[in-house]
Amino acid sequence: MSLEASVRLTQGPLDLDMELAIGEDEVVALLGPNGAGKTTLLRAVAGLVPFNSGHVSLDGHVLEDAATGRYVPTERRPIGFVFQDYLLFPHLNVLDNVAFGLRSRGMSRGAATEKAVQWLDRVGLKSYAGAKPAELSGGQRQRVALARALAPDPRLLLLDEPLAALDVTTRADVRRDLKRHLASFQGIRLVVTHDPLEAVALADRLIVMEKGHLVQTGTPAEVTERPRSQYVADLVGVNLLRGEADHGSVRIPGGPVVATAGAESGEVFAMIHPRAVALHHTRPEGSPRNVWRGRASNIELMGNRVRVRIDAEVPLVAEVTPSAVKELDLVEGGEVWLSFKATDVGVYPA
């Protein structure tokens, strides 16, 4: 069974136009920069945001349809929602928080308590049943929020930036637990995140969004190996160009022609890994087909590598060793030549 949604709405500066088709055999992550509309889309699926046109249907049942006016209120949708700030009810203790969804759906107090205790046990917080949310740490609250959302056995699990509120040290542990719970959940799982590490760790499939629109979708490997947007390219840390290919060259609009080794034609992406970009003091001679002159605009030490951003025909990032930087006498604002081989350019259809 699956979730099918197509949502078009406007909220302030955001124009959202997205389609989703998610089965229960995959964990899907909505990835994108802030303001991309990921959370809005999630909330629209939950029925918390009205949309101009489109529909949402779960397991074949129409939950919302702008055309017919059908609208199943949020409280009657079989969903579990984990909010970014968890939103545990401050006036209820942990047990009552977890039992809330069960009680709301008509379960008796005794049965609800029993089930809530089971869930608390599963997340390892049974002994905290009587505590108030304010007494728990961030990681503990996240687990309670998850248990609360899962306890009523929802068909659709929606998580909004589930790890964003945690500090870095807690995050890794919680992510592991979350992955485990997601794996054992039998239903449709949709996670929203702006953290690529989180997306790659948790999801079987990524949906990349920017400015309310779909940019790229695929497995984490597919997305990272073949980024289709500057955003993903930046996340992965590669150079991405887009242009018109013509059997061995790619013309960048308003810019240079990049020599490539392929036979592609048509609109393409050209990806160059920073490691493949070499820096020179003077104009280099040799086999590399792509030689540009530029100015070093940013030099950043990252561990035992240095990332240098060059403003050339188009801006590119090169990755070299610190000793290379010293040898080249490279400073920010300084002139430098760069080169990369045609064979190092990954070209794929746009």
Add this chain to the structure above:
Amino acid sequence: MRRERVPIVVLIPAAIGAAFFIVPLVGLIVRSPWHDAVAALTAPETVEALKLSLVASLSATAVGLILGVPLAWVYARAEFPGRDLLRALTTLPMVLPPVVGGIALLLAFGRRGLLGSWLDSTFGITLPFTTAGVVMAETFVAMPFLILTVEAGLRSMDRRYEEAARALGASRWRVFTRVTLPLIAPSLFAGAVLCWARALGEFGATITFAGNFPGVTQTMPLAVYLVLETNQEASFILSLVLLLISLVVLVGLRHRWLGSA
């Protein structure tokens, strides 16, 4: 623990402000004839007035809650043309002189009033000169305090908790009773206390609309006023009673009131 020193610019006006309230109260305590206190307090008229005051003010608070919370909800959550005007109208009693409020009530609910004449002719119900009339007068002047406080509470609460509850399957009513109300409990409480205190002290609207008769409509403020004319010193004692009741309530509930309002 280092305590922050109060700047002199703040201290002087604050001290004057405090004195403004404390001196009259001290005056009342000092001038009261304590030897006659027991007699004044146990006199049947006093007991009757006290009972009536408590019953009426608590009833007015109850009515205030039943009618005021929905109104506050409408003001905080609903959008419709004329909402601001409506809110202004229902807040008017706060700035209206109480006697004017009493006259307005007469013109509406008195024997010849807009609604009152209909009530009289259809059901034979008259509201002036009845205890119900006292409750109405007190509610009229006191409810706006409750509405404003609760509205502020509703506006300032994090509405995402309501979304969380809905996402867990709670019906709108359940969201309201199990999530919204508990979250605004401090404002609700503060509003009720303010409403009660205002109702307890109400004089002008009460005497104008409901009249004054021991046991039926003579509340403590009215009793104090009339006793003032015959037995000045006894009136001091009665005033102190009102004062002490209010003080006990306000001090005793200070933590809950100021805690998280």
Add this chain to the structure above:
Amino acid sequence: MRRRVLLLIVAAGFLPACGSGGGTASSSPSSASLSGFIHVFAAASLTASFNALGISFHQANPGVGVDFNFAGTPTLVTQIEQGAPADVFASADTTNMDKLSADGYAGGTSKVFARNQLEIVVAPGNPKAITGLADLAKPGVIYITEAPSVPAGKYSLQALASAGVKVTPKSLETSVTAVISKIELGEADAGIVYATDIKAAGSKVQGVDIPAASNVIATYPLVTVKGTKSADMANSFINYVLSSTGQSTLATFGFLPAA
């Protein structure tokens, strides 16, 4: 409830002859040798008549401004005893005047300046057909009166007692003015007030006589207040009220003569 009427203040500096002396008791208004201000605290039932007296007194004594404070008599006594600035006190009964005296606030011996009698007040047209005190106890009649601490209230109890009528009022108002207002508004059907009040209310209310046998005559005394800084002007005002001019003015308002 209280009505303050501020008459014109004439700056003393504009007057030809300024002086604080002179102006003792006589049967005609005194000369313009007095100047200043007096505060007269008078019972509510004296509102209309004393306003008129104030105007004519000022016309006769252009240098003197008269400021009135009308309220229920007991209220006035409280105010005076708590230090309110009064120069003349006009009471609606002797009990309150005696209290003021006994408490040491009277500036001299009080003098009776008028008398009043009670009358039943009803709505115009007398819709409930009240013909006498006995009708006040009729079922369906809403009867209100003043609180017993107000002279009129005390008298109404006496009148009812001497007529042998048992009736419980629906409300005990704090002044005759309040009673009349409620009759005018139609909230109550009948009340007992002074004859002068009914006259003052004009066509807004109607009166029903109380026979002399059960009626109560109220005696109105007035006095200067002890410690007044305007004793001469205060006495001048009192003398004016007691003069034939003053007395005839009072008569036009329905008061019975002082003696």
